[in-house]
Amino acid sequence: AQSVSQHNHHVILSEAASLELGCNYSYGGTVNLFWYVQYPGQHLQLLLKYFSGDPLVKGIKGFEAEFIKSKFSFNLRKPSVQWSDTAEYFCAVSNQAGTALIFGKGTTLSVSS
Amino acid sequence: EAGVAQSPRYKIIEKRQSVAFWCNPISGHATLYWYQQILGQGPKLLIQFQNNGVVDDSQLPKDRFSAERLKGVDSTLKIQPAKLEDSAVYLCASSLRNTEAFFGQGTRLTVV
Numbered sequence: 001a002q003s004v005s006q007h008n009h010h011v012i013l014s015e016a017a018s019l020e021l022g023c024n025y026s027y028g029g030t031v032n033l034f035w036y037v038q039y040p041g042q043h044l045q046l047l048l049k050y051f052s053g054d055p056l057v058k059g060i061k062g063f064e065a066e067f068i069k070s071k072f073s074f075n076l077r078k079p080s081v082q083w084s085d086t087a088e089y090f091c092a093v094s095n096q097a098g099t100a101l102i103f104g105k106g107t108t109l110s111v112s113s
Numbered sequence: 114e115a116g117v118a119q120s121p122r123y124k125i126i127e128k129r130q131s132v133a134f135w136c137n138p139i140s141g142h143a144t145l146y147w148y149q150q151i152l153g154q155g156p157k158l159l160i161q162f163q164n165n166g167v168v169d170d171s172q173l174p175k176d177r178f179s180a181e182r183l184k185g186v187d188s189t190l191k192i193q194p195a196k197l198e199d200s201a202v203y204l205c206a207s208s209l210r211n212t213e214a215f216f217g218q219g220t221r222l223t224v225v
Contacts, residue, residue, distance in 0.1 A: 044216040098211040103155030
C-alpha cells in the first residue's frame with residue numbers, strides 16, 4: 001500500500017530563513033507527486049506537482065521541490081520564507097493509473113516577522 | 114472558473130444522529146473524492162467516484178457511511194448513526210482523470 005511520511009510536524013522560522021520540508025513515499029511503481037498548502041481558514045490549494053520530466057519542479061510563490069527517485073523523496077524548498085507562508089503543508093502521492101491522492105500527516109509552518 | 118462547492122460549512126450533531134453533506138464538483142470533472150480529515154492528520158480517502166461509478170471505497174466504514182453520485186455530477190455523503198470519532202472535516206475534491214485534485218472548503222462536523 002502507498003504511504004507518505006512527512007518528517008517535520010511543526011517548523012518555526014523567522015522571515016527570510018530558508019525552508020526545506022521533507023517528504024518520503026512508499027510505492028514501487030510510477031507515481032505522481034504533489035505538495036498542497038492550506039492557509040488558515042482556506043481550502044487546500046496546489047503548490048506544485050511532478051508527473052514526469054525534469055525532477056526539479058517550480059510552483060507558485062517561489063516554492064520548488066525535487067524528486068529523487070532513488071530516495072523516494074520529494075522535498076519542498078523555498079530560499080526565503082515570508083510571514084504569509086504561515087500555513088499547513090501536505091505532501092501527497094498518487095499512481096499514474098489515476099488512483100486517489102494519499103496524503104502525509106502535514107507540516108505546520110509558522111513564520112515570525 | 115467556479116471551484117468545488119460544499120455545504121454546509123459547519124454542523125454540530127449529537128451522537129447516534131444522522132447527517133448529510135453535499136458536494137458540487139467543478140464542471141466537467143469526472144472524478145470526485147470524499148476525504149475525512151481528523152485534527153492533526155492529513156486527509157484520508159473515504160470514497161472515489163468516476164462519473165457515477167465507485168472506483169475505491171475500501172476505507173469507507175460502510176456500516177455507517179454511505180455516498181452516492183447520481184447523474185455523475187453532485188454527490189452526497191451520509192453518516193448514520195454518527196459516533197464521537199466521526200468529528201472531523203469532510204473534504205470533497207474533484208479532478209480530471211489523472212491530474213491534480215481541486216478541493217472544496219470542507220464541512221466541519223462536530224459530534225457531541
